Amino acid sequence: MEILGASLRICVDDLETAIPFYERLSGGRALRFERGDVQVAAVGSFLLMSGPESELEVLRKVAATIAVQDVGAAHRLLDDLGARVLAGPMATPVGHTLLAMHPDGSVFEYVDQHRD
Numbered sequence: 001m002e003i004l005g006a007s008l009r010i011c012v013d014d015l016e017t018a019i020p021f022y023e024r025l026s027g028g029r030a031l032r033f034e035r036g037d038v039q040v041a042a043v044g045s046f047l048l049m050s051g052p053e054s055e056l057e058v059l060r061k062v063a064a065t066i067a068v069q070d071v072g073a074a075h076r077l078l079d080d081l082g083a084r085v086l087a088g089p090m091a092t093p094v095g096h097t098l099l100a101m102h103p104d105g106s107v108f109e110y111v112d113q114h115r116d
Contacts, residue, residue, distance in 0.1 A: 001077045004067040007047040011060055015039050015050040022046050033093070062099065065109040071096035074110045 012018040019030045019041050026044025033040050038051035038059065049059055068074045071089045078085065078100050086107065088098030095113040102108065 001074050002069055004069065005045070006067065007042065007045055007065040009047045009049065009059065009062055009064060011056045012048050012050050015041055015048055018048050018050075019043065022048060062107050062109050065111055068110050068112055070114060071098055071110055071112045074098070074112075078110075 010018075022041075022043040023030055026046065028044040030041040030043045030048075033042075035049075036051075036055060038049050038055050041048040047065055049056065075085065075089055075098055078098075082103045083100045086099040086101055089096050090098070092111070095111060097109060097111045099107065099109050
């Protein structure tokens with residue numbers, strides 16, 4: 001499995017206030033979307049999230065989002081390595097995602113951009 005990149009996950013109180021800072025810092029424009037009741041903005045290598053504390057509490061436990069070529073292949077490798085899949089794989093508007101706990105207890109989200 002080749003890791004194509006990673007996004008740092010940051011929970012913020014006010015997405016509208018945070019976006020301009022991260023756009024200037026990264027030199028990129030925010031791509032906005034929703035994940036349930038959570039508002040999300042992808043800005044360069046940063047994934048900004050804002051929403052109800054009950055949902056953010058869960059999202060804070062995920063160390064990073066890792067981009068891979070194929071979530072299905074990542075799933076098979078993670079299983080072989082003894083990781084525990086907590087959610088997914090599941091389809092998203094832009095591809096697939098899964099949430100896995102590594103044997104050391106770290107939790108990561110794996111994503112690809114394959115559309116069915």
